[in-house]
Each structure stands twice: as C-alpha cells, then as structure tokens.
Amino acid sequence: MKKKVFLELLFVGVLIVVFGCRQSEPGYKKKLKSHVGHSPSLTVFRYEDVLFNLDTAIFQQELKRIQQDYLPFLEGDLDNEILVGDLKDFVIDPTTHDLYNKVKSYYPDTKYVESVVSSVFGHFNYYYPDIALPDTVFTCVSGVNPEIPPIQILGNKLIVSLDWYLSGDEVYNRIGMPLYRSVRTMPQTIGKDIAIQLFQEHVYRWRKQGDLLTEMMNMGRVNFFIEALCPDLADNDLLGFSEKQMKWAQDNEGELWADIVGNQRLYTTGLDMYLTFFGDGPFTQEYSNDAPARLGEFIGLQIVRAYMSKNETSLPQLMAEEDFQTVFQSSGYKPRK
Numbered sequence: 001m002k003k004k005v006f007l008e009l010l011f012v013g014v015l016i017v018v019f020g021c022r023q024s025e026p027g028y029k030k031k032l033k034s035h036v037g038h039s040p041s042l043t044v045f046r047y048e049d050v051l052f053n054l055d056t057a058i059f060q061q062e063l064k065r066i067q068q069d070y071l072p073f074l075e076g077d078l079d080n081e082i083l084v085g086d087l088k089d090f091v092i093d094p095t096t097h098d099l100y101n102k103v104k105s106y107y108p109d110t111k112y113v114e115s116v117v118s119s120v121f122g123h124f125n126y127y128y129p130d131i132a133l134p135d136t137v138f139t140c141v142s143g144v145n146p147e148i149p150p151i152q153i154l155g156n157k158l159i160v161s162l163d164w165y166l167s168g169d170e171v172y173n174r175i176g177m178p179l180y181r182s183v184r185t186m187p188q189t190i191g192k193d194i195a196i197q198l199f200q201e202h203v204y205r206w207r208k209q210g211d212l213l214t215e216m217m218n219m220g221r222v223n224f225f226i227e228a229l230c231p232d233l234a235d236n237d238l239l240g241f242s243e244k245q246m247k248w249a250q251d252n253e254g255e256l257w258a259d260i261v262g263n264q265r266l267y268t269t270g271l272d273m274y275l276t277f278f279g280d281g282p283f284t285q286e287y288s289n290d291a292p293a294r295l296g297e298f299i300g301l302q303i304v305r306a307y308m309s310k311n312e313t314s315l316p317q318l319m320a321e322e323d324f325q326t327v328f329q330s331s332g333y334k335p336r337k
Contacts, residue, residue: 028309032231037125039118040135044110047073048141048162052091052100059088072138072157090143095175099163100141102171107162113139116191117158123229124198127315131202134158144175151193153201165190180282184240188233195229203319211267212260212296215278217324220300224308228315239301245292250336253302256287256295257335307331
C-alpha cells in the first residue's frame, strides 16, 4: 500500500514538474517557435572529405579535377605553385589533419547540419518571405582561422566551417583559443552563427554609436533576432556565456540594473562605457570575476523581450525601429530581483 501511494505521489510530482515547465515558457517564446515558413530543399557537400583524401603525390592535378565542384574554395589559379603549395601544406599539417579527424568524429554525416540550416532558414522565411536563401551547403575545415568567419553566405551557397563547432574540445586549448571563446563552439551555436550572417547580409544598417541605453537596445534586438531564428537555443548559448556566467547574470540582474540607473549611467557615452558593457573578454572586472563580459547585451535582450511580450510588433518592424527611447518606455522592463 505504501509503495502504491509513493508511486502515485511520484507520478503527480512528475506531472507538476512537466506542466510547470511548460507553463513557465513565456508567451513570446511560444510565438517564436510557431513562426515557421519555408526552407529551400538543401544539397550538402562535404569539401573536407574530398580535400583531405586527395592524393598529395599529384596534388595539383587532383585539385584541378575537383575545382569546378568546389569553386567557393578553389577559385584561384591552380597553376600558381605557391597557392597549390600552401594548400598542400594545410592538408598535411598535423594540427589541421587532427581537426579534420575530430570533425569526422563529431559530424559523421550531414543530418545535424541539414536540420539546423533548415530550421533557421524556415524561421527566417516566415519573417522575410521575399528574400532568397541559399540552397547549397558546403561544410569544410578552415583550420579555426580567425580571419575566416565560421559561417559564410556567398550568393546561393552557405559555407559551414565545422572545426569551429567541436564542443569545447581540448584542441582549442592547444591552438591557443581563450576559454571564454571556446564555450561558443557547441554544435547548437551553428544556428546562431547562421542567424548572425543572415542579419549582416539582409538586415544590418550602419548607425552611429550612441549612449548606453541605445547600445543595449540595439544589441538586445540583434540577439532577439537570433532568438527568433533559433527559438530553442538556451540563453547561455544565445549570449555566448558559460552556464555559470549565465546564472550570475540572472541572479544579479536587479543589482546590475540598479547600479546603471542609480549611478546615472543609462545615457553615458564613450569608449569606457562601451568596453565595460559590450567589450568581449573572460569577465566584467568592474562587477565580479564571475560576471560575464558584454552585460549590456544581456540587459538589452531582457528589455527587448519585455517589449515584444507586450506589443504586437513584428520582427521586421523591430529591426527597422529607430526610436529606442520609445521602445524602452513601452517595454515596462522590470528586472528580476
């Protein structure tokens, strides 16, 4: 009898947790998840598989054989011995080959990449149905080259450098990547980086740097744009924080906002302000070694979320808005205590 009562109580407890979690999801999030349009039928090519399996004894000849199929990577003059030699050195370099092997281990097929691309494109199409999206995807190994964006859009082609998404693998420490940057190498951030490229390609408009409130609102809506295209992305992945840093930001949101408002920093300008609230790095020293960098982005996102929860504003309207003061006042933002 006691066992039966215990099992019944356990079942009720599970139901409470499950339904409690569902009910805790904010309305704006449910709306974002339901906003799905059409994604083009995708064709995926794995350039890294072809490149790293070429016969290096006849490397130049092999490159010419595959050139037309992989022009995004091989547009150069393959009769140029220096160019061919550099590419051969890249292929036989032990570190680069290790990256390729790890990519094959983490991504044995293209199913995950296809699902992420299709999801992001589907959400983007809902908001911007008249913009044509790439229908050809190339994956590659870039050598974690900081001069090459991990995601690129080249006309109707999308390039995904998979060696940037190895789940914080120790290889990043070996090549000197800072720890705060390596937390952004999770597979789920592929979608985030695709969304960033779509923003830069189709939505971004140059604007003069403003005061703290203006910059928070602007970065807040950029992160909301990413969230709209990747609504299942956890907040720490969305903002590029570790889970510990995300908890610090959430636990200290009220005190952070009180400091900004109480010390009349909301309308401050200048380099010092920008570096404190938007400069990247391992932490924000002014607050705590546990505080993430770019806290202005965190606060800005909360304000924009509050605004979008209370107003019938579409994503394109939000991204075109220039009156940040009105958006802020209409948000009714109240930080968690």
